[in-house]
Amino acid sequence: MLLTHPLTIQEVNNSLSENFIRIFGNVVEHCPAAAIGILKKRPFSDVNHIIKAVIDFLDSLKISEKEKILQLYPDLLNKLTYLSSLQLEMEITGKDHLSVEEKRKLRELNSRYKNKFGFPFIVGSKEECIFTIVSEIVSRLQNDKDRELRIAMEEVKNIVKLRIHEIVR
Template sequence: MDEINALSWEPFIQQFGNVVEHGRIVAGAIWGLRPFADTKALHEAVCEFMDSLPPNGKESILRCYPDPAGRLAQANQLSSESAQEQSSAGLLNLSQEESNLIADMNTRYKEKFNFPFVICARENKKVVIIAELKSRIHNSKDAELEKGINEVKKIAWYRIVDATAMESKSAISKM
């Protein structure tokens, strides 16, 4: 963590700017909270920032995420993190029937909630993701906003672990 805590603004933003999808503002908000004791403390800072947002700010965070197996995935335009996550869940290898079902459910979900369905793909496979999409569409907007932000927190944890591991490898290679 010493190397991470010593990062100046721009390198910190480059390293952690996609911990929350396209979330350079999140990384910028927590940069001033350094030093972090450990990876958990860094994650807690991200979570506390998101928890402090009003509902429309939380909705904005969710809108930064791509639809599962959506248009960006089909056009190969996902961030490297999202592409890896969706691939590991099997969302980039769908049958035509699965693809059509997810596309329909994504559309219905966004029409109802005005933000995309977000789930931590690293903790799920496509069968579970499809089932969750079918189930969660029946929730209230408040419940889905809370569930979506909690999923973003899970995603952020994995991305922070990846980003801090990269920093550790970089520090070791400089020795």
């Protein structure tokens, strides 16, 4: 369902179950199960109540289920390393440019990250500049799998918040 405007909390609460699942089925990347899981939590009092319901759903998952959710997220760092400088500026805040060597290094770091943790590097803020992301992936590569799973899930929760705020006013 294509939204033409942000929904009110009343519209969310009154929407048919099928529409609700279509609308909220991608607040967690390619995971309509999250929308189905929070459907029974209606009526929601406000947008924060919806966010809390999704976060509670995510927190209730087994570790293997959390890993599967993380694997559904796109590998944006790989995409970024192949963008031109102009495209990169449109994708990431700031005027930072990566040289060919920096792109190669980012591809290498990204590959090490995916091999170590089994899911793509996820960052849940649109405000990150590319050099901050490079620094963050270097830092997060030092984590063990349990710690990185928790961090990546927190990034997913940040994405969820952004997406829900786009859907509901």
